[in-house]
Amino acid sequence: MLSAGHACVDVYQGAVAALVPFLVAERAYTYAAASGIVLAASLLSSVAQPLFGAVTDRWALPWLLPVSTLLGGLGIALSGLTDSYPLTLALAAVSGIGIAAYHPESARVARIAAGGSHTAMGWFSLGGNLGFAAAPLLVAAVVAAGGLRLTPLLALPALAGSVLYLPVLRALGTSARPAGGGASRVGRDDVASFARLSLAVAFRSVVFVGLSTFIALYVPARTGGGTAAGTAALSVLYLGGAVGTVLGGGLADRWDRVTVVRASYLVSVAAVAGIVFVPGPVVYLFAALTSVGLYVPFSLQVTLAQDYLPGRVGTAGGVTLGLTVSAGGLAGPLIGAVADATTLQTALAILIAMPALSWLLFRTLREPAGPRPRRREEDDDVPVR
Structure with missing residues (x-):
């Protein structure tokens, strides 16, 4: 239920960008105005997440799960009903706040429900990845049929997600949860390691956002195909992420997380280089390897x-799921500027260094002490309290 609810929320992370073509077509927004709406949602969400994380470190707020899900959907659902640009901007910001409020608390609750299992956390993260990838299809199916006036139908995932969380709240027994967000203090905070980890996540975000933005433009030139070739490459990039998220959890249950993340970043270096320099259809293989390599660390970096x-798990989740991700979005225009000044291949070649830098940072990290995963037989006897 947590994974399905995560999908229902992250639909709205992808929905804002998916609405841009319709806003431009129906309201004659300039590209700058349309990108301002995307920025209002994504940047506000990324920056606000650590603040919500700090709050959940002091108080357990699992009721935020259904409430923030509804808030995230409400902003998008109402955005098509007004011609006012400032109001549309405000509604996008409301959705971003809902998404920001959701992620730190959901990461904490998912860690409790997972009982320390990295595989379980991988499935939780997979839900968000699938929701994000489904957003363009959902928006196109709704808005293309009847225009922006049908955006209230986009509230349906939020309604479904909020209902899914009601039994989750009952299972948690929230009334017995202590202050401090229920954090399990297994040791002292290692701020230096957390800072290096956060920087590694930021570098990962730069390469993924850069490829997501430009691979659909780059691949047709490398393969001799048309627009469909670029769209197919983008689809491979997203689908590989779903595979990598689940794979990462399974690998980390066999080996330690730091070792798995190091190896995945090394794979990513070679894979990104393949996208940039190897011509022909094999670029799709490199796109898949890149996505898997970048998403194997996704849930593992959150639990790390x-x-x-350990005393501020909400803040940790807020930074790794929110603030560091905004680094990729901020780097996007810089990559575009380099491409305008030189070539797109030159701009994308810079991205090869990003997973290499993440690997170097992980070389300085050690596997921390974490919660012991519950054995299967314990799951039958011990309720999640």
């Missing part, structure tokens, strides 16, 4: 951050 800051 929580274990580096």
